[in-house]
Amino acid sequence: MARNNISISRQILWSTAGLVFTALLGSLIFANHLFNKNQEKHVARTFESVAQIIADRSLDFLNAENGELLDQDLKRLDSLPIIDQILIFKLNEYTNEETIFSRYKKQDETPSFTIDFAHIKSLTSTVFTSSIIEYAYPIELKGQLIGYIYMQGNINSYKLANRAVIITLTATTLAILLLSFIIAYFLIKKVKYPFSVISDSVITVAQQKNYKLTCPEQPYMEAQLLSNNINLLYERTDKVIKKHINAANQLKEQNTDLENKVTSRTDALKESNSELLSTLEQLHQYQEQLVENEKMASLGDLVAGVAHEVNTPIGLGVTASTLMIDKLEGLKNEFKSKTLKPSQLDRYIEESEENLQIIVRNLDRAANLISSFKQVAVDQSVEDEREFNMKQLIDDVFLTLTPKIKQHQYQLCLKCEESLFVRSKPSPLTQIFINLIINSFIHGFEHIDDAKISITIRPSDERLTVIYSDNGAGISEEMREKIFEPFSTTKRGEGGSGLGMHLVYNLVTQALKGTIQLDDNGNKGATFIIDFPIEILTKND
Structure with missing residues (x-):
């Protein structure tokens, strides 16, 4: 299965764009964060400075118990867009309770709020809550606390400034990113050109199969090194091809000679095989005949041996029966002449018993021999x-x-x-x-x-x-x-x-x-x- 190759130019382009974009995005986020921190510090310093100035100016009005003049004096703060409300509290020297001594509101639409003295006392530094800025500063006279000043403002102008900065940075980032794309495109095109020339040269050599062609000179050192290696490869490939062609021609000649030799030897071998097959057939016939002769020879030996063994008991039986016949003939003659004695008859009976036993034993032996031989002979046939x-x-x-x-x-x-x-x-x-x-x-x-x-x-x-x-x-x-x-x-x-x-x-x-x-x-x-x-x-x- 063919692999999906990745374009090196596209890889460089997207890698450059990704790197530039990541760097710009990080810079944008860092710059925005740094700007916000500086803005907060600046607003906080401004808020705290104004609070200290108003606290100093309010001492005379607090001593004179003249809150109306203080209200008129605070109206001069309309030129400061960041301040929305100011509350000045006075402490009762006997009960130590807080009362509103003076109040400033930039506009009537400014929302009122619930006065929480505990919260106001805790505002020892500027606090940013949503879009509201709060700060409280103690008013002291000769080291004695006589009241508090509470200031409340908005950060809309601060947000507008921050938004303008973000828009500016974003536009700058996009411009730089576009510029980096353009630079990367022209750079890739310039770097890619020598490799395209080398690729076209390789395709031409592959199509024409002319390995004497060479890659042209290249302007860059790396491309020239690749071109030199490809030219060296062309040269070695041409030598190898020529070597293979010569070897193929020699092999073809050797194959032709070998085929001729094989043909001639095959013909001779066929003749030898025909003679050998004929000889083997004769040998098989002789072997089968010899094996059959061996069987018959062993059977003949058995027949001769059994015949010899059977003759012995049969001969003894014949001898014993002949002897009994002779004895019986003499006994008959004596019986006819009336000269037969009882002792002769007793002796004849004893001798007859002995001879009959001899005959029976030998006939049994002969019968066993003949039965065994018959069984073996039948099994062999x-x-x-x-x-x-x-x-x-x-x-x-x-x-x-x-x-x-x-x-x-x-x-x-x-x-x-x-x-x-x-x-x-x-x-x-x-x-x-x-x-x-x-x-x-x-x-x-x-x-x-x-x-x-x-x-x-x-x-x-x-x-x-x-x-x-x-x-x-x-x-x-x-x-x-x-x-x-x-x-x-x-x-x-x-x-x-x-x-x-x-x-x-x-x-x-x-x-x-x-x-x-x-x-x-x-x-x-x-x-x-x-x-x-x-x-x-x-x-x-």
């Missing part, structure tokens, strides 16, 4: 959500991995509520636990005798936190930075693909929509913290 017990899922994973990890001595510390039922996809969870457990045995427990795996499950506010840790060899600082990257392994050339933890990361972040982080335990094993949203169901065992 089905992506639908279902309700399941979290602790049972972890137990099934360890039972399924028994063939692969049975040669290791380890301790499992599982902290999970027995009644924790959830709704989620069990397949990603199963695959995550399988990879973490196998990873611990392959990389962490290679030279560890007292292996220990700890799994803690913490449900809270529709989320589940899984803390998996082992006391293995730990993870090096170099490996920590790329633990979840594909093809990162410490078993390169020893069968390690480097896709296990990458698969875990993808399952947590994509399938479960959660997060996984490696906790810093130094070299004291490995700890993974997995957190993901899940629907927690309230069920009782």
Whole structure:
């Protein structure tokens, strides 16, 4: 928003006028006050002098008790306009009471007044009341008070004189104020002229954009200093503009060269990007294939391990059932030949009970193995959500991995509520636990005798936190930075693909929509913290 600029000439004019007016007004008030005081003093001295003269002249008339002659003598005061009335009082020498001895009235229209002797006695000096002047003077003879003279007058003539003085001073003030306006106007016009010339010069330079022009010489030192500074500004501005023009031309040339280089490099980059995109697509395909192969490889290991474990109880069951068949065939032959002894039948019954127990135990073990493997296999192939017990899922994973990890001595510390039922996809969870457990045995427990795996499950506010840790060899600082990257392994050339933890990361972040982080335990094993949203169901065992 543009500011409302104030004209310096108008400011000077009004400031000068205000200053002169204030000074004249103060002088006028002071002069009027001083004149009034002097007039009052003059009138008071005149009044008091006349009173003393009349008092002296009245002594003879008071002694002669001739008041009429005194009245005639007082009529000579008609020539004094300031005196309106005179009262001369005489004191009774016996009763000391006041009586009017003589009275003077200039005109009959002069208003009478109520005589108050107490008031008259208190007038020891001239008193101005409204338009009336009062004064009382004691008349003494040889130091003895014989009466009073009371004088009353008006100040109309005094007011007229005062008014004339005020009119004169006011006219003088207005004349001086007008003269100061005229002087200030011509002074401003004279002072303003060089600045107008400089302003016109600046406008001309701005319109023509010709900074080689200069401001003309000025008659005043201040204006000439401003003109010199503006000329210096013109000179520096011209240099800066030329410098900017040269820099702009150089920049334009550099931009042209740069555009040519960018165009050529952009074309080369497009070709490189096309090749890189093609390579990345192939890498993604290979990566997906390798991850799928890793899943199938882990599932194949499980199948081989479970098949081996199932063969053992089934073989024992077959052996025990074959033995029972052989024993039963011999018993039948002896029964047919009527040579069967009671002791033989008792021994057969005992052996049959033992073999049947062997068969039942091994068949139960095989059934459990097959059931756990079936559940894990189904969870890995089905992506639908279902309700399941979290602790049972972890137990099934360890039972399924028994063939692969049975040669290791380890301790499992599982902290999970027995009644924790959830709704989620069990397949990603199963695959995550399988990879973490196998990873611990392959990389962490290679030279560890007292292996220990700890799994803690913490449900809270529709989320589940899984803390998996082992006391293995730990993870090096170099490996920590790329633990979840594909093809990162410490078993390169020893069968390690480097896709296990990458698969875990993808399952947590994509399938479960959660997060996984490696906790810093130094070299004291490995700890993974997995957190993901899940629907927690309230069920009782």
